[in-house]
Amino acid sequence: MMVVMVVMVVMVVMVVMVVMVVMVVMVVMVVMVV
Secondary structure (H helix, E strand, O other), X not given: OXXXXXXXXXXXXXXXXXXXXXXXXHHHXXXXXX
């Protein structure tokens, strides 16, 4: 049971990191266009 919780937490953290990176890339593209 604990292993399942740890795996879920790791997946959530990875997804959050990916979302942050995507947002940063979009902001950088917008800034370069402007």
